[in-house]
Amino acid sequence: MKHFLSTEDIGSLPEWIAKGKELTENPKDLRSLGNGKTLCLLFFNNSLRTRLSTQKAAHLLGLEVIVMNFGSEGWNLELTDGTVMEHGAAEHIREAAAVVGVYADLIGVRAFAGLKDRETDKAEGILNGFAAHSGIPVINMESATGHPLQALADALTISGATKKNRPKVVLSWAPHPKALPQAVPNSFVKIMRRMPVDLVVTHPPGYELDVDITGAYTPVYDQRQALEEADFVYVKNWSSVTRYGEVLLRDSTWMMTSEKLGKAQFMHCLPVRRNVVVADEVLDGHQSLVLRQAANRTVAAQLAMMHVLGKS
Amino acid sequence: MKHFLSTEDIGSLPEWIAKGKELTENPKDLRSLGNGKTLCLLFFNNSLRTRLSTQKAAHLLGLEVIVMNFGSEGWNLELTDGTVMEHGAAEHIREAAAVVGVYADLIGVRAFAGLKDRETDKAEGILNGFAAHSGIPVINMESATGHPLQALADALTISGATKKNRPKVVLSWAPHPKALPQAVPNSFVKIMRRMPVDLVVTHPPGYELDVDITGAYTPVYDQRQALEEADFVYVKNWSSVTRYGEVLLRDSTWMMTSEKLGKAQFMHCLPVRRNVVVADEVLDGHQSLVLRQAANRTVAAQLAMMHVLGKS
Amino acid sequence: MKHFLSTEDIGSLPEWIAKGKELTENPKDLRSLGNGKTLCLLFFNNSLRTRLSTQKAAHLLGLEVIVMNFGSEGWNLELTDGTVMEHGAAEHIREAAAVVGVYADLIGVRAFAGLKDRETDKAEGILNGFAAHSGIPVINMESATGHPLQALADALTISGATKKNRPKVVLSWAPHPKALPQAVPNSFVKIMRRMPVDLVVTHPPGYELDVDITGAYTPVYDQRQALEEADFVYVKNWSSVTRYGEVLLRDSTWMMTSEKLGKAQFMHCLPVRRNVVVADEVLDGHQSLVLRQAANRTVAAQLAMMHVLGKS
Known part of the structure; x- marks a missing residue:
């Protein structure tokens, strides 16, 4: 299974750039590519360009899109394994990710750095949690350390x-x-x-x-x-x-x-x-x-x- | 380029009314009209009827719809030119509008009067800002001075x-x-x-x-x-x-x-x-x-x- | 008109279960079933599974979906008849429900128990209000007393x-x-x-x-x-x-x-x-x-x- 979590997930950059130019200069109807598939976009932070461009791209590829502002519409997520969840978070990322994986075919995740603790941000708990536990491909829509x-x-x-x-x-x-x-x-x-x-x-x-x-x-x-x-x-x-x-x-x-x-x-x-x-x-x-x-x-x-x- | 910013944008009202009756009494499948086009609805205020009726109309015309609650999901907008943006707003309407114009084919904007300053409200900063800077048609979904x-x-x-x-x-x-x-x-x-x-x-x-x-x-x-x-x-x-x-x-x-x-x-x-x-x-x-x-x-x-x- | 408000709305449970197994084991393209119809999902409370699974099901049935977080995006609703609405709620459920019924073909409603007053919760004011006044079928996406x-x-x-x-x-x-x-x-x-x-x-x-x-x-x-x-x-x-x-x-x-x-x-x-x-x-x-x-x-x-x- 392929993710798009960081620039390392781009195999040959020249090939991607060539393909990108082709998409722009010689656009074709690609809506059959994503036909019957669902993209779930999970926003833990605000967004204008990412929100719109990702939905636009999904439409061009014929994907169904479900947008969710996870912070305000869902449940606070626990990221640490083994926690006794007496406080704060109502759901563990293990369940949240697995469940999204049940309903969607691919996931976009936007989760900024908290800028409070460097090691916490570098661990990329939310992005990596969805990649580890959803069972489906995850696309980074800006995470703590990369965009x-x-x-x-x-x-x-x-x-x-x-x-x-x-x-x-x-x-x-x-x-x-x-x-x-x-x-x-x-x-x-x-x-x-x-x-x-x-x-x-x-x-x-x-x-x-x-x-x-x-x-x-x-x-x-x-x-x-x-x-x-x-x-x-x-x-x-x-x-x-x-x-x-x-x-x-x-x-x-x-x-x-x-x-x-x-x-x-x-x-x-x-x-x-x-x-x-x-x-x-x-x-x-x-x-x-x-x-x-x-x-x-x-x-x-x-x-x-x-x-x-x-x-x- | 045509906007729908005020009732003045209605050319012949009798013709529009006749066309509206035709749409109601003799509905046809018009989904090819908007095929491949994207409508972006930007809400700066709450909405029930406008939110639902505009999406419904877009579906009837075959448009893809992206809905955004700009106030809570995007960035606060600066409306005044020349400002040193040290405080408050994170984005200028010039960029925000132009960017939406990149992703969408038409825009709906809902931005109520603040009712604090009459001249500010009459300037219709948000509605007119999107019309001036997006490069695409704008539809007024209720602005400071008109609906x-x-x-x-x-x-x-x-x-x-x-x-x-x-x-x-x-x-x-x-x-x-x-x-x-x-x-x-x-x-x-x-x-x-x-x-x-x-x-x-x-x-x-x-x-x-x-x-x-x-x-x-x-x-x-x-x-x-x-x-x-x-x-x-x-x-x-x-x-x-x-x-x-x-x-x-x-x-x-x-x-x-x-x-x-x-x-x-x-x-x-x-x-x-x-x-x-x-x-x-x-x-x-x-x-x-x-x-x-x-x-x-x-x-x-x-x-x-x-x-x-x-x-x- | 048929609703899905409680388990009592399931006629023959064995038949529903058999039909469900068929949908899972022998999935067919059912997108013509909902073609041209609009489902409006009204969330008065947070949701992950219900939000995603209901949209997914709607896509599978070819329905257009309009999602609305009623609490934050719409108006506070008055549920009691005869009230002089001087305070609080800006709209009565009679109008809100009827208006949604004008734009949609079916409605999903999620409205949890307030857990303050037992009789209020048992009255299921929001769910039953939409069922009574919208004029279209209503699906319970978790109400005060049932899921x-x-x-x-x-x-x-x-x-x-x-x-x-x-x-x-x-x-x-x-x-x-x-x-x-x-x-x-x-x-x-x-x-x-x-x-x-x-x-x-x-x-x-x-x-x-x-x-x-x-x-x-x-x-x-x-x-x-x-x-x-x-x-x-x-x-x-x-x-x-x-x-x-x-x-x-x-x-x-x-x-x-x-x-x-x-x-x-x-x-x-x-x-x-x-x-x-x-x-x-x-x-x-x-x-x-x-x-x-x-x-x-x-x-x-x-x-x-x-x-x-x-x-x-």
């Missing part, structure tokens, strides 16, 4: 927009008033390592990503130096890993501007706080790829579903 | 139920414990002006509607005088426009009763507080048209969707 | 798993930190009386079920005595009926264990608190039928829908 659908959409976007064989791609940290997870930068770094690009990661000291997840990298602490000659600039806030989940800095000089962007194309996964993370001029300018990234989320979701259905 | 789907259903109902060429239609204010928006009376007055009816509006002093929206009218402050010889009586509460959003009066003598109704047919958009807005005897009597109005909501939604799809 | 879909799934499960002509079935009360309704045990007792089984009900004194609902029975207060030679053990907590809605006892010796279970097959409707209601060893062992019960929820929902559609 492979976004990373795949980003790879498709860069692949489609590049004018060079080997573009320079810069991942640039941005300020933000709230503590955000590292899922997006983690998966972006991982997938860029598999692309024909030169990747540079720039952030202030203290914002080093978890190299257990991303693999070793040499951060550039000087943003302007990092941005020199960039072809693509991916801007994203994340909270500190070492001082886990903390906001260490709100230095607005890290905000992306047209002047800093230069001739590069701009990327962001959205939602984005205007004039905090990036200036209006960049988002509203013609170098912005954010809507192409959003459109490629549908393609990424189709590819992930076709993969786990064995139809890729 | 054209309800008005269209009301026009269909009166047209179907009248026994006269030119009936007298009375819009009569009713008491209510809470401050309600003026969206329904605004759109009702506007559409009635385009119908072959004599419209009389009755309410206590201080409850004058916004003539910028409805056009000038002469209120009748004496309810009994207004109701004389009425053929249709549309009852509805709204809060004050001049003392914006305030409840000025809870005078139960304005409640509609069988005695006051006389031989007229009774209308209300629902939900309705029994024995506050209208007496049980009226709602349970055979002069009530409220369920026909509700049924015509499906027809109105079909007409609006066919209009924006260019299939009317 | 016939669960009971039917349980009957299907026992019928499929028994190795004897007349097995011994024990319903055994279990401890739980919260006050739970009696809907599941009520319907289980009622349906077991119609099965070729010997039913024994065991619980501590003070936990007697409402014999107005279940019919008279002789409780066995000694759990070990009750469990002797059991073939099926159905474990479930419920709160006291006589001291209505109270938790009288949290005696962990009533928890089900492998030693107490012996050779019997284990049943529970889920969700279940592990190591409070039942030990891990039982749920994880091969005598557990909980997932077969869950799978039979889809079959039960199909049977109920086919019944009310007149297609059984």
Whole structure:
């Protein structure tokens, strides 16, 4: 059985990208692929793009969709084995996952990092619990430490927009008033390592990503130096890993501007706080790829579903 | 591109009414009209009739539907351009609307008046934001100042139920414990002006509607005088426009009763507080048209969707 | 018009069970049965199994589905006739039900016991209100005093798993930190009386079920005595009926264990608190039928829908 839990579940990235382009440029009626099958989308957190693009992809593949906001519509889940469930959670993930597996043919799960305890988040209790106990394929719709659908959409976007064989791609940290997870930068770094690009990661000291997840990298602490000659600039806030989940800095000089962007194309996964993370001029300018990234989320979701259905 | 934002988006009302009757009296399988297209319904407020009738209409037209309670499932939206988004909203309506436009072929938006600031409500930030930035047709499922789907259903109902060429239609204010928006009376007055009816509006002093929206009218402050010889009586509460959003009066003598109704047919958009807005005897009597109005909501939604799809 | 409000709406239980086995063992494409019809699912309470299995069953029967969390997405409902609705509820169930009946062809309703007032719960105001005023068939997705879909799934499960002509079935009360309704045990007792089984009900004194609902029975207060030679053990907590809605006892010796279970097959409707209601060893062992019960929820929902559609 195939899952889509992380970017590692993408076998040959060039093949996936080629297939994605085919889906976009030469769309066919694929509704027979999922005919009679049910996709259950489980949201433990809010969502706009993921909610819509995943349903859209499911419709394109002829899947029936059941959407559930697990947090508000279901029961609190116990994740630890052996617990005496006297308090809190009314259901164990073993039963919840198995039961969803009885009704659905594939599952999408969205469960963010809690940002309270690093080891808890790295254990990916909810995502892995559904993969372990549902008996059916699971698709990661953003988990505590990864967002492979976004990373795949980003790879498709860069692949489609590049004018060079080997573009320079810069991942640039941005300020933000709230503590955000590292899922997006983690998966972006991982997938860029598999692309024909030169990747540079720039952030202030203290914002080093978890190299257990991303693999070793040499951060550039000087943003302007990092941005020199960039072809693509991916801007994203994340909270500190070492001082886990903390906001260490709100230095607005890290905000992306047209002047800093230069001739590069701009990327962001959205939602984005205007004039905090990036200036209006960049988002509203013609170098912005954010809507192409959003459109490629549908393609990424189709590819992930076709993969786990064995139809890729 | 065609929207359905207000009653002004209805070109020839007689033609729309004729088409609505055809849909009701001679229903055909229209599921090929929307085949392969996706309608995204965005609810910023609660809804029963609109939620159900719009989905029902979409099914009849073969549209795929994605329903989203934007307030609880998505991100708070910033509506003002140029804001430094340090606080509150996590996403700007420019991105949110554009992204929905990437995934859907048409959008329904429900966003009530906040009733705190009149100019803010009249700006219709959410509805107009989606119309301006999504790039796809938008249908108003009740906005701050208008409810054209309800008005269209009301026009269909009166047209179907009248026994006269030119009936007298009375819009009569009713008491209510809470401050309600003026969206329904605004759109009702506007559409009635385009119908072959004599419209009389009755309410206590201080409850004058916004003539910028409805056009000038002469209120009748004496309810009994207004109701004389009425053929249709549309009852509805709204809060004050001049003392914006305030409840000025809870005078139960304005409640509609069988005695006051006389031989007229009774209308209300629902939900309705029994024995506050209208007496049980009226709602349970055979002069009530409220369920026909509700049924015509499906027809109105079909007409609006066919209009924006260019299939009317 | 046929409803599915309680186990009494099941005409010949053997026929329903035979039909259920046919649906499972020899599945056919039944999507033409519900073609063009709309099922509206109204949730006044949380749900996982019911939410998913009912939608799954609807898809199998070709029904369009509209799901609504009535509590959070709609309006508070007034259930009492003649009320002056000055406070609280914004809509009367008479209008709400009638309006849903305008848009849908059948309704599912989930409305738990409030456990505050016994007579209020026994009146089943929401379920019966929809049945009385919607004008279309209503399916009980768990109400204050009954859960016939669960009971039917349980009957299907026992019928499929028994190795004897007349097995011994024990319903055994279990401890739980919260006050739970009696809907599941009520319907289980009622349906077991119609099965070729010997039913024994065991619980501590003070936990007697409402014999107005279940019919008279002789409780066995000694759990070990009750469990002797059991073939099926159905474990479930419920709160006291006589001291209505109270938790009288949290005696962990009533928890089900492998030693107490012996050779019997284990049943529970889920969700279940592990190591409070039942030990891990039982749920994880091969005598557990909980997932077969869950799978039979889809079959039960199909049977109920086919019944009310007149297609059984």
